[in-house]
Amino acid sequence: xxxxxxxxxxxxxxxxxxxxxxxxxxxxxxxxxxxxxxxxxxxxxxxxxxxxxxxxxxxxxxxxxxxxxxxxxxxxxxxxxxxxxxxxxxxxxxxxxxxxxxxxxxxxxxxxxxxxxxxxxxxxxxxxxxxxxxxxxxxxxxxxxxxxxxxxxxxxxxxxxxxxxxxxxxxxxxxxxx
Amino acid sequence: xxxxxxxxxxxxxxxxxxxxxxxxxxxxxxxxxxxxxxxxxxxxxxxxxxxxxxxxxxxxxxxxxxxxxxxxxxxxxxxxxxxxxxxxxxxxxxxxxxxxxxxxxxxxxxxxxxxxxxxxxxxxxxxxxxxxxxxxxxxxxxxxxxxxxxxxxxxxxxxxxxxxxxxxxxxxxxxxxx
Amino acid sequence: xxxxxxxxxxxxxxxxxxxxxxxxxxxxxxxxxxxxxxxxxxxxxxxxxxxxxxxxxxxxxxxxxxxxxxxxxxxxxxxxxxxxxxxxxxxxxxxxxxxxxxxxxxxxxxxxxxxxxxxxxxxxxxxxxxxxxxxxxxxxxxxxxxxxxxxxxxxxxxxxxxxxxxxxxxxxxxxxxx
Amino acid sequence: xxxxxxxxxxxxxxxxxxxxxxxxxxxxxxxxxxxxxxxxxxxxxxxxxxxxxxxxxxxxxxxxxxxxxxxxxxxxxxxxxxxxxxxxxxxxxxxxxxxxxxxxxxxxxxxxxxxxxxxxxxxxxxxxxxxxxxxxxxxxxxxxxxxxxxxxxxxxxxxxxxxxxxxxxxxxxxxxxx
DNA sequence: TTTT
DNA sequence: TTTT
Numbered sequence: 226x227x228x229x230x231x232x233x234x235x236x237x238x239x240x241x242x243x244x245x246x247x248x249x250x251x252x253x254x255x256x257x258x259x260x261x262x263x264x265x266x267x268x269x270x271x272x273x274x275x276x277x278x279x280x281x282x283x284x285x286x287x288x289x290x291x292x293x294x295x296x297x298x299x300x301x302x303x304x305x306x307x308x309x310x311x312x313x314x315x316x317x318x319x320x321x322x323x324x325x326x327x328x329x330x331x332x333x334x335x336x337x338x339x340x341x342x343x344x345x346x347x348x349x350x351x352x353x354x355x356x357x358x359x360x361x362x363x364x365x366x367x368x369x370x371x372x373x374x375x376x377x378x379x380x381x382x383x384x385x386x387x388x389x390x391x392x393x394x395x396x397x398x399x400x401x402x403x
Numbered sequence: 404x405x406x407x408x409x410x411x412x413x414x415x416x417x418x419x420x421x422x423x424x425x426x427x428x429x430x431x432x433x434x435x436x437x438x439x440x441x442x443x444x445x446x447x448x449x450x451x452x453x454x455x456x457x458x459x460x461x462x463x464x465x466x467x468x469x470x471x472x473x474x475x476x477x478x479x480x481x482x483x484x485x486x487x488x489x490x491x492x493x494x495x496x497x498x499x500x501x502x503x504x505x506x507x508x509x510x511x512x513x514x515x516x517x518x519x520x521x522x523x524x525x526x527x528x529x530x531x532x533x534x535x536x537x538x539x540x541x542x543x544x545x546x547x548x549x550x551x552x553x554x555x556x557x558x559x560x561x562x563x564x565x566x567x568x569x570x571x572x573x574x575x576x577x578x579x580x581x
Numbered sequence: 582x583x584x585x586x587x588x589x590x591x592x593x594x595x596x597x598x599x600x601x602x603x604x605x606x607x608x609x610x611x612x613x614x615x616x617x618x619x620x621x622x623x624x625x626x627x628x629x630x631x632x633x634x635x636x637x638x639x640x641x642x643x644x645x646x647x648x649x650x651x652x653x654x655x656x657x658x659x660x661x662x663x664x665x666x667x668x669x670x671x672x673x674x675x676x677x678x679x680x681x682x683x684x685x686x687x688x689x690x691x692x693x694x695x696x697x698x699x700x701x702x703x704x705x706x707x708x709x710x711x712x713x714x715x716x717x718x719x720x721x722x723x724x725x726x727x728x729x730x731x732x733x734x735x736x737x738x739x740x741x742x743x744x745x746x747x748x749x750x751x752x753x754x755x756x757x758x759x
Numbered sequence: 760x761x762x763x764x765x766x767x768x769x770x771x772x773x774x775x776x777x778x779x780x781x782x783x784x785x786x787x788x789x790x791x792x793x794x795x796x797x798x799x800x801x802x803x804x805x806x807x808x809x810x811x812x813x814x815x816x817x818x819x820x821x822x823x824x825x826x827x828x829x830x831x832x833x834x835x836x837x838x839x840x841x842x843x844x845x846x847x848x849x850x851x852x853x854x855x856x857x858x859x860x861x862x863x864x865x866x867x868x869x870x871x872x873x874x875x876x877x878x879x880x881x882x883x884x885x886x887x888x889x890x891x892x893x894x895x896x897x898x899x900x901x902x903x904x905x906x907x908x909x910x911x912x913x914x915x916x917x918x919x920x921x922x923x924x925x926x927x928x929x930x931x932x933x934x935x936x937x
Numbered sequence: 938t939t940t941t
Numbered sequence: 942t943t944t945t
Contacts, residue, residue, distance in 0.1 A: 226478050226511070227865035228414045228438035229836060230455060232485070233589070235407035235658065235687075239942030259943045260406035262484075277408060277487060278942070298943060300404050302591070302763065306440075307410070307485070307501075309455060318494075323485075323501040331591075331761035333404065333689060334941095404944070405687035407658065411767070413836065413865075480585065480769065509583035509769075511867060582834050582867070584770045584794035586811060588841070591763035595938030615939045616762035618840075633764060633843060634938075654939060656760050662796075663766070663841070663857075665811060674850075679841075679857040689760065690945095760940070 230306040232325050234279055235333065236260040238299050244292035254288035256281050258301065281305075282324045294332060304329035408484040410503050412457055413511065414438040416477050422470035432466035434459050436479060459483075460502045472510060482507035586662040588681050590635055591689065592616040594655050600648035610644035612637050614657065636680045637661075643686060650688060660685035764840040766859050768813055769867065770794040772833050778826035788822035790815050792835065815839075816858045828866060838863035 236258035244254045261276040281303060283291050295301060305327035314320050414436035422432045439454040459481060461469050473479060483505035492498050592614035600610045617632040637659060639647050651657060661683035670676050770792035778788045795810040815837060817825050829835060839861035848854050 226413075226415070226868045227836065228440075229412060229480075229865060230414075230438040230440070230457075231411040233407060233409040233411070235405065235689075237404070237406070237943035239944095257942070260408040261944075262406075262408070263945095274945095276943085277485060279408075279485065300944085302407075302761065307455060307457065316496075318496055320498055331763060333591075334760045404690045405658065406944085407687060413867075480583065509585060511769075512582045582769075582771070584796075585768060585836075586770075586794040586796070586813075587767040589763060589765040589767070591761065593760070593762070593939035613938070616764040617940075618762075618764070619941095630941095632939085633841060635764075635841065656940085658763075663811060663813065665857075672852075674852055676854055679843075762940080 232303075232305050232307055234258060234260060234303045234305075234325065236279065236301065236303075238295055238297050238301065239278065241296045242292050244288055251285050252288035252292070254281075254283040254291045256291070256295065258303070280322065280324045281327050282308075283327045283330070287327065287330060291330060300333040302331040302333055303327045410481075410483050410485055412436060412438060412481045412483075412503065414457065414479065414481075416473055416475050416479065417456065419474045420470050422466055429463050430466035430470070432459075432461040432469045434469070434473065436481070458500065458502045459505050460486075461505045461508070465505065465508060469508060478511040480509040480511055481505045588659075588661050588663055590614060590616060590659045590661075590681065592635065592657065592659075594651055594653050594657065595634065597652045598648050600644055607641050608644035608648070610637075610639040610647045612647070612651065614659070636678065637683050638664075638680045639683045639686070643683065647686060656689040658687040658689055659683045766837075766839050766841055768792060768794060768837045768859065770813065770835065770837075772829055772831050772835065773812065775830045776826050778822055785819050786822035786826070788815075788817040788825045790825070790829065792837070814856065814858045815861050816842075817861045817864070821861065821864060825864060834867040836865040836867055837861045 239257050239259055242254050242256035244252055246252055257278050257280050259276050259278055261274055263272060263274045265271070266273050303325065305325045308324050308326050310322045310324060311319055312322055417435050417437060420432050420434035422430055424430055435456045435458050437454050437456055439452055441450060441452045443449070444451050481503065483503045486502050486504050488500045488502060489497055490500055595613050595615055598610050598612035600608055602608055613634050613636050615632050615634055617630055619628060619630045621627070622629050659681065661681045664680050664682050666678045666680060667675055668678055773791050773793060776788050776790035778786055780786055791812050791814050793810050793812055795808055797806060797808045799805070800807050837859065839859045842858050842860050844856045844858060845853055846856055
């Protein structure tokens with residue numbers, strides 16, 4: 226019997242995404258998004274709100290695209306899976322973090338997304354199948370959203386060169402579907 | 404711009420579900436299910452497997468149904484949302500747990516599910532809309548799957564009497580869709 | 582073994598929604614939304630686009646809310662199920678229509694949604710569980726989006742009075758979650 | 760504003776899947792699966808059941824895997840999108856068919872799935888990203904599940920050779936995730 | 938029939 | 942830390 230671990234989120238970024246590069250040259254993007262629910266309390270009748278923050282991790286091309294097009298306040302649709310990760314906090318105590326490893330992304334055009342002057346507010350990109358395999362977990366020894374970026378991209382990246390962060394859009398434009 | 408926080412899981416229970424009752428008489432059910440993914444490591448070419456355990460929480464009628472029909476090894480489809488919860492560990496240190504608050508359940512008939520002699524291996528139940536509202540979070544001060552059950556169901560439950568745990572199936576049979 | 586029939590759509594309304602009332606007083610709302618996908622043709626290298634139109638049907642309170650808040654051009658998140666329906670075309674020939682019976686809706690704030698001066702661009706509403714049961718199919722003898730509305734709401738609606746179409750927002754404001 | 764067209768189904772095959780090959784050598788697999796819902800009629804109180812049949816289409820490697828592992832009665836999890844298709848019926852009249860173009864599949868081990876003696880009852884496979892692009896629609900001029908297979912696979916398939924239908928499992932075993 |  |  227197969228199992229399924231699927232998460233579907235729509236929310237806004239709390240900060241700009243961070244893109245780092247792993248020793249093998251693969252990009253990793255981290256950010257967090259907020260989802261909120263509101264309801265009427267059954268006892269007080271008062272309007273209640275609860276916000277949940279989700280830590281998002283993306284790899285490879287999806288990481289590069291997110292790093293290029295998303296920013297603080299962007300509204301985004303994400304699909305991925307829940308993945309736990311042990312790490313040692315600054316207090317030396319082991320904790321477990323939960324990340325959403327996103328494999329699909331669609332940019333939803335919020336007001337803020339247009340402020341950057343981008344000529345589009347629309348996006349869709351599905352991760353290649355091989356991305357389904359979890360990336361090296363050991364690389365992430367702390368909550369990714371608190372993690373310091375590697376000092377520099379690797380000199381000789383394995384498998385694929387990261388798109389330079391200043392690369393023009395055209396570099397990736399030919400195979401992203403928007 | 405609305406947000407969305409949706410989780411869809413298919414997996415097996417690691418233990419029998421636990422049903423407790425809150426002071427207002429509402430049932431709470433906790434259990435955890437495993438999802439696993441396998442992939443071929445790109446470097447070694449070796450088959451890899453990773454299992455993720457998800458802590459599930461259900462409320463009210465869905466909790467009662469789960470407590471009655473699921474057991475260790477059962478395969479189940481669940482739909483719900485991710486919800487974090489702060490708690491103090493036995494070591495006195497605050498941690499954050501992540502639960503899946505399930506609002507929909509379908510029993511998937513695995514081999515183990517039939518051992519109980521139940522005449523069906525099929526189920527579906529969708530939570531009432533009002534359940535969407537998060538229940539009192541304060542009631543859960545520790546990871547729910549480690550939490551001791553209240554000593555007894557409340558004498559005068561608010562709103563709805565919990566189905567007694569020994570209640571015959573017929574008591575709830577008339578409005579569950581299986 | 583349970584089955585699952587779930588559809589998740591994000592798209593824009595091609596026209597204003599139409600709300601009708603069934604003889605028992607229940608509201609039915611019909612509209613269609615467009616989803617589009619774009620890709621680079623592998624042979625020509627040319628950008629391709631394909632738009633799909635989905636016929637949406639909603640019942641009861643969700644129908645009333647949609648009729649009140651959605652309009653042509655609105656962007657909306659919908660969750661529901663696929664349901665086929667036989668009908669006789671104007672040419673007297675039987676055909677099969679496919680509708681999405683929506684049970685959950687979230688309004689996604691597009692530019693057009695704000696033009697109406699509504700003070701919110703955010704919505705979420707989940708259908709009550711009992712709505713899961715298919716409504717009387719016989720009432721729909723033609724594609725719903727082409728169907729003429731009943732001449733008038735029933736004089737003595739069964740079970741629940743429809744919110745008059747001119748009813749102020751406050752009438753339903755107290756139990757919808759936005 | 761991006762759009763989304765996603766379908767998630769769990770159901771059983773009504774017949775064995777059919778695999779054909781397009782002129783460019785790509786495999787196409789067609790079958791249909793049933794989903795059923797049951798509910799208590801609100802008036803009569805009687806148990807009602809409704810079965811919906813979904814026409815499934817898969818391309819390329821997913822088509823080959825489905826053709827090899829699924830059969831009549833198999834229980835399967837599918838993810839894909841809704842796609843309409845105009846065709847001319849035997850009576851010369853144009854109709855519209857609705858297919859689910861599946862891009863992800865997981866085999867759910869039901870009783871029937873084991874009768875073939877397969878050493879596994881578990882599967883998962885996600886389509887490569889490029890499959891997201893709709894295949895040549897013109898190739899499908901009739902409801903796919905009624906369509907006769909091409910007389911033979913092409914002599915010189917473009918891009919990738921189809922796994923011969925009699926090929927041993929090992930031929931594809933090295934990169935499918937089960 | 939939406940939208941970019 | 943987003944947003945309404």
